[in-house]
Amino acid sequence: MKIAILGSGGREHAIAESISKSKNLKKLYCIPGNAGTNLIAENIDIDLNDFSKIGKFAKDKNINIIIVGPEKPLVDGIADFLEKKKIKVFGPNKFCAQLEGSKTFTKLICKKYNIPTANFNIFKKKEDTINFLKNSKFPIVIKADGLAAGKGVYICENFEESSNAVMEIFNGKFGRAKQILIEEFLRGDEMSYFVISDGKHFKNFNTAQDHKRVGEGDTGKNTGGMGAYSPSGLINRELEKKIIEKIIKPTFKALNESGNNYKGFLYAGLMIKNNEPYLIEYNVRMGDPECQTILPLLKNDLLEIINFCVEQKLDKNYFIKWIDKKSLCIVLCSKGYPENYIKQSEIQNLNILKKEKDTHIYHAGTINKNNTIVSIGGRVLNIISITDKYKTSREKAISVIKKLNWKDGFFRKDIGFKIIK
Secondary structure, eight states: OEEEEEEOSHHHHHHHHHHHTOTTOSEEEEEEOOTTGGGTSEEOOOOTTOHHHHHHHHHHTTOSEEEEOSHHHHHTTHHHHHHHTTOOEESOOTTTTHHHHOHHHHHHHHHHTTOOBOOEEEESSHHHHHHHHHTOOSSEEEEESSOOTTOOEEEESSHHHHHHHHHHHHTTBTBOOSOEEEEEOOOSEEEEEEEEEESSOEEEEEEEEEEEEEETTTEEEEEEEEEEEESOTTOOHHHHHHHIIIIIHHHHHHHHHTTOOOEEEEEEEEEEETTEEEEEEEESSOOTTHHHHHGGGBOSOHHHHHHHHHTTOOOTTOOOOBOSSEEEEEEEEETTTTSSOOOSOBOTTGGGSOOOTTEEEEESSEEEETTEEEEOSSEEEEEEEEESSHHHHHHHHHHHHHHHOOTTEEOOTTTTTTTOO
């Protein structure tokens, strides 16, 4: 099969590496890819916003499946565009992608189908929002409605913080804001729960826990993700049954009743309190860096699973199997991230690092330049280690970063601190 993966992050490198092992693979392309995908696939420099060029490339190269990594093309309708051109695509259509593209869309589904979630209010005017906040109990959660690269969520401790958040959102920090979402603050433990769906059936695709805050101890500004571990320490049989029955199934029912079938990964961000799940948000693709943490544990052929989804043949008798170990990922970032960070910094020691068993390095914000690898993004590399214990996995990942000795990078040394005693 000829496969093209859209995206340039660590998630896409992890997907590319997993698919590269498939006996069914003939040729692999990454659009646009990064310095890491360039080692296992052919990178193609096409803008992800240029659906016509992507479609033409797929036709010219006889691509069998396009796998969409990031959320924006999905929210913008790339699956619909490609399917109209008879190009098979792994990823949900534009209607279903509203689960991530519009937080209010998801909340209204929760309300209609009794999906457990935080109490919420939706406002379309700045003045009405501020008036509501004057009589609110804090802390409170304020969210930009649309895509915000993982940074459009504010946890506010008082009126001043919340009113500043409202002003930033309505003044266009994350693009034009037609409405804003205000939620009660849920206390509990977070967990990421993944499924993969063909539109008829779905399968669990493991669990993870990520760390969004830039600073140790989950402090500081929100980022796209500083690290993750899998599986989550919270998951158990009873909890998983509740997640499926109370959250996943009603969501797919809502989409089906609207005349849509969901194909692709679905990522449920959950809050767990007293072994009860509450939906925080949906992502309509694999998480980043959760994907990098989960995929090395997969025993099955990923391309086979994705092909079954595209063909709507993810049979209930097909079982997805996992390695029974602990996977932990540390994200190596460029100094200054998530604000103004260093760019075009050469990463000198990557090529001399010895490849170790059960250790993976996935590229994110990197490119090849004059036969060297340089950083171009805030999140630059993902270092994953798989062992029998989270603590050992973290120690091994940190040792790889120290050997790399990249002077312009920084990372959190406490990934997994809640589960590592």
